[in-house]
Each structure stands twice: as structure tokens, then as C-alpha cells.
Amino acid sequence: MNKDISISVFEVVGSPLCVASGDGQKVHDRLAAALRQGRGVSLSFRNVTTLTSAFLNAAIGQLYGGFDENRIRELLNVADMESDDKVLLRRVVDTAKWYFRDPNRFEEALRSGMEDEDGDS
Amino acid sequence: MNFALPTILHDWNGFAALARLHSQTEHCFLDNxxxxxxxTDWFDADMCAPFGAILYRLGAELNSVHLVDIDPSVEKILSQNGFLSYYGREQIPDYWKTTVTYQRFDVEDDKYFSKYIENEFIRRYEIPKMSSRLMKKFHESIFEIFSNAVLHSHTKLGIFSCGQFFPKNNCLDFTVADLGVGVRKRVCDYLGNNLSPAEAISWAAAKNNTTKQGPIPGGLGLSLLCDFIDLNGGCIQIVSDAGYWRRKNKRTYASSLHQPFPGTVVNVEINTADPSSYILSSELADNEIF
Structure with missing residues (x-):
């Protein structure tokens, strides 16, 4: 049986300030790779002091363009997150679900994801 | 070319005066x-951000910029926050510790911006006494503004920031300006219509509205800022193109400037004496997030 993996946001970003979209992209790339393998992920926010919607949109919101909502709920969980940061993340998730309801954006995100995978191979 | 600068406060008149400066100098090239x-008998120091943006643009057009006949009290504050260092004066110590340094960034400089915020706010215990929750929300707001400029402005000339603490009024002002395409162009290109600059800002500030396209969602930064300001009892002002937009006391006011600003300015003023807890809604269980 595959074991869940743990990803430390602080370790990926290298700072307690998780604010830039580019840093969020680094987190996203690890999450997306794990989800593609069907692995459960615990995303730890230990030692993270500051978060922005730009960071969370890139790290997590973006996942809703490439993965089914139920699959994300099944495989991804967050740990060591302050309560107000959870509220922010929930708003990012709600916004992402709304954003990808636009079929053009969803198609574009899927295309972009496929291009990334082509680039990886 | 000469321009007489009036008093600059962070309000409609102050932004209008700076837009007028831009309008009267925008075609200067290799000029003095x-x-x-x-x-200028008063200059709200955080307004150095839009002022500096306009002057930087003039420099990029190979003009020589000279600031003359500066009132001593204005010269003092603009020397303390480092602004006049860009124009040949020396920076002087800020014994009252109320200034936040004027700084220019490129869009790729997010790490430098983080360091700047650390140095100017997180490691400076003398300003101002705020609850830790408020301080955290304030930092996040500043980063949201910077991120908006990075993601949306398409500026090649940079992002300018400056702040000022007003201890008697329990206010902290922070302003970020960019020399990018402006809100109106982005919104009108996206919607395919012809909104006024102020209408375009109102559209961009509404929940879930975004001009973003592509795989990374958007449409949250400005509405988060407004929610925070509503809870805090502060104020947010946005100037872009010839649009002026303000939210204060949970009410929005929008109007036009007579001339356009060559980019976007966001000013936030927070009430530093606010004891709110800033939990925006009830606690969430982990399984309620996704």
C-alpha cells in the first residue's frame, strides 16, 4: 500500500513568507506530481507566518484546473495551519472552483497541464 | 519645464496633483x-510612491529632474525616508521612527520586497504597537497589493512603495504604485467594453471578478483587502488611469481625476489601535477546506 507523503511548505519556499505566485508554483508542482501518482499528501504549513491569495492560488487553487474536486478532497490535507489561514485557503479553494467553472478556462488549464507533462517526458 | 507642486496629501487632491504633474511632463524628453x-507645505510621506514613480518615468526619458525650494519640514521627512537620496540629498536618521523607507522594485524582486517588509515592519519593534493578529493581516495586505502589481501591471519600469506611521492618529499608511497598463485597459480588454477608469476599478474590486486567464485562478486579492479594511476601520484608495476609488467605513466612493496617472496606485491606511481578532468567519475543520 502506498504511504501518504508529507510536504513542508517552509522547506519548499525556504522562508516563512509565502507570498509570491512563483513560490506557490513550486509547491503546486510537487502536489500535482503526487496527486498524479494517486498518493495522499499532507501539506504542512509549520513555521509559515504570512500567506497571500496569490501564493495559495498558484499552489492549491491551480489544482482545480487539473484534478477532480473529489479527488483533491480525498488525497490532500493540510496540517499545522492557523485558523485564519484555513479561512483564507477555503476562500482560495471556493474562488478556484468558481474560476474553473468557466469551460474555456478549464480547457486552457487542461491544455497547459498536458503541455507541462509533455515537457516533462 | 517647470512645475509648481502643491501640498500633497493622500487624498483625491493629492493624487490629482500628481496626475497633473505627469500630464504636464509626459512628453518631456532630454529636458530639464x-x-x-x-x-508644498505638507507632503504625506507615503505619497512618495506615486511621486517617485512619475519622476522615475521622467528619468527613463532621459530628463534631468530637480526638486527645488523644498520647505525644511518637508525636506526633513523626505530625507528621513530615503526619497531625496534618489535626488542628490543625504538620508538623515529618523529619530521618531515613523517613516517606512521609499523603495523601487522590479517585478522579479519579490524576495527583495519580502526582505524590505521584514526590515521595515517585522523587525522594527518600535512601530507601531498593534495586536499580533492585526500585524499579520497588515503584512498579508501589503503582500496582496504587491502581488497584484506583479501579476497584473505588466510594468517594465517597476513598482514603488513607501509608508508612514502617524502615531497621534493611530494610523499607518502604506502606498504601492506601478507604472503598468492600468486597471481600465486590462478590464476593458477582458470584458470587451468601454468602462470608465473608475467603473473599471469598481469592477476589479468586486468579489470573484478577475481579468486573469490561464491555469492559475485569481479574483480574490482586492476583495480580501476590502474585507480587512472594513473590519479594521481603515481606508483603501485606488487610483488608476483617470479613475479614483475609495472604500472607507464600508462605503465605496468612485470618481474621476482630471488627468490620468500612468499606472496604478493602491494606498491602504490602517487603524493601528484596532483590537479585532480578524477571524473572518467561524473556525473551519480540516475536512471543510477542499
């Missing part, structure tokens, strides 16, 4: 631009 500050 003299800003006469004889009549």
Missing part, C-alpha cells in the same frame, strides 16, 4: 524638469 516645491 524642475519641480518647484515652494508651495
Amino acid at each position: 524638469v524642475e519641480i518647484d516645491m515652494k508651495a
Whole structure:
């Protein structure tokens, strides 16, 4: 049986300030790779002091363009997150679900994801 | 070219005066631009961000910029926050510790911006006494503004920031300006219509509205800022193109400037004496997030 993996946001970003979209992209790339393998992920926010919607949109919101909502709920969980940061993340998730309801954006995100995978191979 | 700069407060008149400066100097090239500050008997220091943006643009057009006849009290504050260092004066110590350094960034400089915020706010225990929750929300707001400029402005000339603490009024002002395409162009290109600059800002500030396209969602930064300001009892002002937009006391006001600003300015003023807890809604269980 595959074991869940743990990803430390602080370790990926290298700072307690998780604010830039580019840093969020680094987190996203690890999450997306794990989800593609069907692995459960615990995303730890230990030692993270500051978060922005730009960071969370890139790290997590973006996942809703490439993965089914139920699959994300099944495989991804967050740990060591302050309560107000959870509220922010929930708003990012709600916004992402709304954003990808636009079929053009969803198609574009899927295309972009496929291009990334082509680039990886 | 000479321009007489009036008093600059962070309000409609202050933004209008800076837009007028831009309008009267925008075609200067290889010129000598003299800003006469004889009549500038007050300058809200955070307004160095949009002022510096306009002057930087003039420099990029190979103009020589000179600030002359500066009132001593204005010269002091603009020397303390480092602004006048860009124009040949020396930076002087800020014994009252109320200034937040004026700084220019490129869009790729997010790490430098983080360091700047750390140095100016997180490691400076003397300003101002705020609850830790408020301080955290304030930092996040500043980063949201910077991120908006990075993601949306398409500026090649940079992002300018400056702040000022007003201890008697329990206010902290922070302003970020960019020399990018502006809100109106982005919104009108996206919607395919012809909104006024102020209408375009109102559209961009509404929940879930975004001009973003592509795999990374958007449409949250400005509405988060407004929610925070509503809870805090502060104020947010946005100037872009010839649009002026303000939210204060949970009410929005929008109007036009007579001339356009060459980019976007966001000013936030927070009430530093606010004891709110800033939990925006009830606690969430982990399984309620996704």
C-alpha cells in the first residue's frame, strides 16, 4: 500500500513568507506530481507566518484546473495551519472552483497541464 | 519645464496633483524638469510612491529632474525616508521612527520586497504597537497589493512603495504604485467594453471578478483587502488611469481625476489601535477546506 507523503511548505519556499505566485508554483508542482501518482499528501504549513491569495492560488487553487474536486478532497490535507489561514485557503479553494467553472478556462488549464507533462517526458 | 507642486496629501487632491504633474511632463524628453516645491507645505510621506514613480518615468526619458525650494519640514521627512537620496540629498536618521523607507522594485524582486517588509515592519519593534493578529493581516495586505502589481501591471519600469506611521492618529499608511497598463485597459480588454477608469476599478474590486486567464485562478486579492479594511476601520484608495476609488467605513466612493496617472496606485491606511481578532468567519475543520 502506498504511504501518504508529507510536504513542508517552509522547506519548499525556504522562508516563512509565502507570498509570491512563483513560490506557490513550486509547491503546486510537487502536489500535482503526487496527486498524479494517486498518493495522499499532507501539506504542512509549520513555521509559515504570512500567506497571500496569490501564493495559495498558484499552489492549491491551480489544482482545480487539473484534478477532480473529489479527488483533491480525498488525497490532500493540510496540517499545522492557523485558523485564519484555513479561512483564507477555503476562500482560495471556493474562488478556484468558481474560476474553473468557466469551460474555456478549464480547457486552457487542461491544455497547459498536458503541455507541462509533455515537457516533462 | 517647470512645475509648481502643491501640498500633497493622500487624498483625491493629492493624487490629482500628481496626475497633473505627469500630464504636464509626459512628453518631456532630454529636458530639464524642475519641480518647484515652494508651495508644498505638507507632503504625506507615503505619497512618495506615486511621486517617485512619475519622476522615475521622467528619468527613463532621459530628463534631468530637480526638486527645488523644498520647505525644511518637508525636506526633513523626505530625507528621513530615503526619497531625496534618489535626488542628490543625504538620508538623515529618523529619530521618531515613523517613516517606512521609499523603495523601487522590479517585478522579479519579490524576495527583495519580502526582505524590505521584514526590515521595515517585522523587525522594527518600535512601530507601531498593534495586536499580533492585526500585524499579520497588515503584512498579508501589503503582500496582496504587491502581488497584484506583479501579476497584473505588466510594468517594465517597476513598482514603488513607501509608508508612514502617524502615531497621534493611530494610523499607518502604506502606498504601492506601478507604472503598468492600468486597471481600465486590462478590464476593458477582458470584458470587451468601454468602462470608465473608475467603473473599471469598481469592477476589479468586486468579489470573484478577475481579468486573469490561464491555469492559475485569481479574483480574490482586492476583495480580501476590502474585507480587512472594513473590519479594521481603515481606508483603501485606488487610483488608476483617470479613475479614483475609495472604500472607507464600508462605503465605496468612485470618481474621476482630471488627468490620468500612468499606472496604478493602491494606498491602504490602517487603524493601528484596532483590537479585532480578524477571524473572518467561524473556525473551519480540516475536512471543510477542499
